[in-house]
Amino acid sequence: MAVELGLWRVDDAPRRIATQAMPLEAKLERLILQDPEILEAKLLLIGSQVPTGYGKFIDILGVDSEGTLHILELKRDRTPREVVAQALDYASWVEALGNEEVRGIFEANHPDRSFDEEFAIRFDGAPVPDELNSSHVMTIVASDLDSSTERIVSYLNRTHGVPINVMIFRYFVDEGHEYLARTWLIDDAVQVLPTPASKRGTRASWNGQDWYVAFGVDGESRSWEDAAAYGFVSAGGADWYSRTLKGLPVGARIFVHVPKRGYVGVGTVLASAKPADEAVLQVNGELRNFRSLNLKAKYVHPEAGEGADSAEYVVPVEWTKQVSLDNALWREGMFANQNSACKLRNQFTIDEVSRHFNLN
Known part of the structure; x- marks a missing residue:
């Protein structure tokens, strides 16, 4: 017709x-x-x-x-x-x-x-x-x-x-x-x-090293000041949040993004993720249990309910560069994702963060 x-x-x-x-x-x-x-x-x-x-x-x-x-x-x-x-x-x-x-x-x-x-x-x-x-x-x-x-x-x-x-x-x-x-x-x-x-190589290539980490700071469950001071990233409250964080390999370079703020740190993973009650960090040359630290946030999720893996999981990190939330970097086109961690393939993000933080 x-x-x-x-x-x-x-x-x-x-x-x-x-x-x-x-x-x-x-x-x-x-x-x-x-x-x-x-x-x-x-x-x-x-x-x-x-x-x-x-x-x-x-x-x-x-x-x-x-x-x-x-x-x-x-x-x-x-x-x-x-x-x-x-x-x-x-x-x-x-x-x-x-x-x-x-x-x-x-x-x-x-x-x-x-x-x-x-x-x-x-x-x-x-x-x-x-x-x-x-x-x-x-x-x-x-x-x-x-x-x-x-x-x-x-x-x-x-x-x-x-x-x-x-x-x-x-x-x-x-x-x-x-x-x-x-x-x-x-x-x-x-x-x-x-x-x-x-x-056909339609997917952006991955350099085998860099990972994206989302570090949410809403409410009292998590604090970027703690993470920057003691060297860690964390996620939890349900398996969906902690599962990808558990996949971070030792030696990975991570680019840490705080949702609605921007990129605040780059570091190297020192050990695999563990529940906050079991995690150990090296602070000033001394091994310290995570719960023994003077933390601003609580790192618990009582709202998750019984039967769920509601633990906060902690990954020790050696910071190459970290800044305050007020100095977070964000530009249009940078990568952001709902997963707590994933491979970072976005070369624009890697280049901009590296340039801003003066990384080699």
Whole structure:
């Protein structure tokens, strides 16, 4: 069924505004580059006229908050077979892009901007996901749609699950004002097609050393002043909180983040996690039981209830650098996570913390 989109002016009696041919589809491309939300999906544009590895150019390449790449191809004056084949051809090239290659395309198009910072600004503070290009989507952008394109795209999407769709724009002029209206060819289209990340390096590499640790200081259960003074990190109150902390290996370098404040310390894990009642720390050359220290917080979780592993688990740490909460470091695009501990793959975070704390 052909897609039709109408616009009426209803100041008094309804008056339909006649659609007109878009003066130039290059103008539509410029409008999308100026405001990607014209396409409905919220995207960070990686680049325009992106060269592929075989002498062709993708009109627009973008990424969404989940790390899915979006291939946007303007129909221009090409035949249905040409534009669909071109989109599929580009997808075969994009499918092979790894994490670093995606970042490289952005840097080539925006040499004076940081991908991590721009991603966070675009997506309300969210950091770049560990995986970039774990899936991709093709969108043909058209100011008119013929039955052949409609038939081919619908067949690929609905019958074979190929993530391809058409965004149709209609151009209107009324009393000197120009308007755009849009609609999708397929409302319930297949949106993404996951591909195995292990084949293409879509996941950010890990250096085998650095870990992220979240140190929550809400309430009286935990104090950063204690941790900075005595050399430890901790988490607990339920297995979900302590489980990842228990996975920290001895010798790991940790980057400690206090939620809503920023990064406050970098150190080396000295021993495995133990319940606070059993933990031992080295203080001024002397081994001390954790509970014997002059602590500001209580490190207990009575609200967890019986039957739960509510213990606070403590990991001894030798600090390389630690600062007060007032001097915590935070920049848009830095990594943050709800887990108490996880591998730190975000190179932007590692670089910024290392630079700020003057680490080698």
